[in-house]
Amino acid sequence: MRARDMLRGDMDDEELQRYVEERVLTTTLEKALNWARSNAIWPATFGLACCAIEMMSIVAARTDIARFGFEKFSASPRQADLLILSGRVSIKMAPVIRRIYDQMLEPRWVISMGACSSSGGMFSNYAVVQGADKFLPVDVHVPGCPPRPEALTYGILKLQRQIQGKPDEGWHERYDAAGTEEWARLAAVDKGDQV
Amino acid sequence: MPDAPGLELIAGELNEAFAEAVLGTAHAHGQATIEVQPEPILDVLRWLRDTPGQEYTFCASVHGVDYLPQTPRFAVHYQLLNMARVERICVKALLDDPEDPEMLPAVDSCVSMFPTAEFQEREIYDFFGIEFRGHPDLRRIFMPEDYVGWPQRRDFPLGGEPVLFTHNEHKTPRWYD
Numbered sequence: 001m002r003a004r005d006m007l008r009g010d011m012d013d014e015e016l017q018r019y020v021e022e023r024v025l026t027t028t029l030e031k032a033l034n035w036a037r038s039n040a041i042w043p044a045t046f047g048l049a050c051c052a053i054e055m056m057s058i059v060a061a062r063t064d065i066a067r068f069g070f071e072k073f074s075a076s077p078r079q080a081d082l083l084i085l086s087g088r089v090s091i092k093m094a095p096v097i098r099r100i101y102d103q104m105l106e107p108r109w110v111i112s113m114g115a116c117s118s119s120g121g122m123f124s125n126y127a128v129v130q131g132a133d134k135f136l137p138v139d140v141h142v143p144g145c146p147p148r149p150e151a152l153t154y155g156i157l158k159l160q161r162q163i164q165g166k167p168d169e170g171w172h173e174r175y176d177a178a179g180t181e182e183w184a185r186l187a188a189v190d191k192g193d194q195v
Numbered sequence: 196m197p198d199a200p201g202l203e204l205i206a207g208e209l210n211e212a213f214a215e216a217v218l219g220t221a222h223a224h225g226q227a228t229i230e231v232q233p234e235p236i237l238d239v240l241r242w243l244r245d246t247p248g249q250e251y252t253f254c255a256s257v258h259g260v261d262y263l264p265q266t267p268r269f270a271v272h273y274q275l276l277n278m279a280r281v282e283r284i285c286v287k288a289l290l291d292d293p294e295d296p297e298m299l300p301a302v303d304s305c306v307s308m309f310p311t312a313e314f315q316e317r318e319i320y321d322f323f324g325i326e327f328r329g330h331p332d333l334r335r336i337f338m339p340e341d342y343v344g345w346p347q348r349r350d351f352p353l354g355g356e357p358v359l360f361t362h363n364e365h366k367t368p369r370w371y372d
Contacts (some may be wrong), residue, residue: 003290091338092337092343120355120356123355124353124354124356124358125353126346126354126355127338127354128351130355130356
């Protein structure tokens with residue numbers, strides 16, 4: 001069926017909307033931008049602890065993330081799009097990380113790699129921030145201690161899908177739980193819906 | 196290291212030179228230790244460094260210790276090394292906790308004698324809150340400058356966030372809310 005025939009009335013409303021958005025020529029500018037962005041993310045050259053060893057190996061031959069457009073580690077935060085928090089974040093390091101994050105240009109993303117930067121990990125003590133999302137918005141948490149390079153690559157691919165506007169539902173899908181999250185329920189209450 | 200009689204000889208000579216400076220000696224697990232009063236600590240270290248026949252010229256490391264239930268509560272350990280004989284000796288300066296909680300236990304700084312002690316004394320100040328009189332630059336070294344408290348003291352809370360396990364979840368009722 002040719003596109004002109006379909007647009008004449010064989011489709012309606014949402015179906016038509018989706019069809020138009022998916023075409024290359026009629027896609028929205030934002031979608032095109034996000035597609036380009038998601039395929040040209042440069043992580044900042046920034047390691048915190050032992051996870052950085054695993055992070056270094058994702059650019060090496062075995063799990064070569066240049067395949068996915070993460071072409072190189074940018075030596076300057078001003079040319080970087082992605083900050084990988086690879087290791088425990090001490091409270092002395094937190095303002096430094098925040099400053100590096102602030103130096104990065106919009107749009108920017110953060111991956112929290114490993115147990116320590118996601119939750120403090122085994123360092124439940126006076127010196128370590130218990131989860132980097134206390135001072136930074138984190139997009140993807142990669143579990144592991146340390147995560148294997150494959151796991152980090154998987155997290156990066158998840159981030160890619162998130163940037164393209166179709167984030168993986170993960171457990172929401174697996175447990176048929178979309179819409180039951182706290183934020184979704186609060187949003188529904190704000191709109192006046194019955195929860 | 197000096198053997199046990201040698202250690203006693205050193206302690207005796209120190210006592211003679213500096214009026215009952217030595218509180219005790221210990222020789223265990225291959226380590227010779229002299230416990231001394233904090234006030235003459237610089238004299239003791241200088242004696243060990245400069246006296247012919249002793250010549251513990253190298254300060255291998257300086258540590259702070261908190262022996263909380265005991266008094267005196269704090270100690271500063273100086274690990275000295277004679278490079279020629281490869282002999283080590285540990286000098287402990289025992290410090291009382293001041294009555295006034297605003298005050299810090301204080302001991303003379305040995306930076307003038309052993310420049311390597313500068314950062315190690317800063318570290319002890321940072322973690323134990325032991326003041327080193329005469330230190331050229333006594334600031335925090337590991338913790339942020341605006342940090343409050345002395346985190347390696349035994350009465351300092353561990354920090355972090357409580358982690359829920361099955362053995363302690365009853366202590367936080369309705370944690371699942």
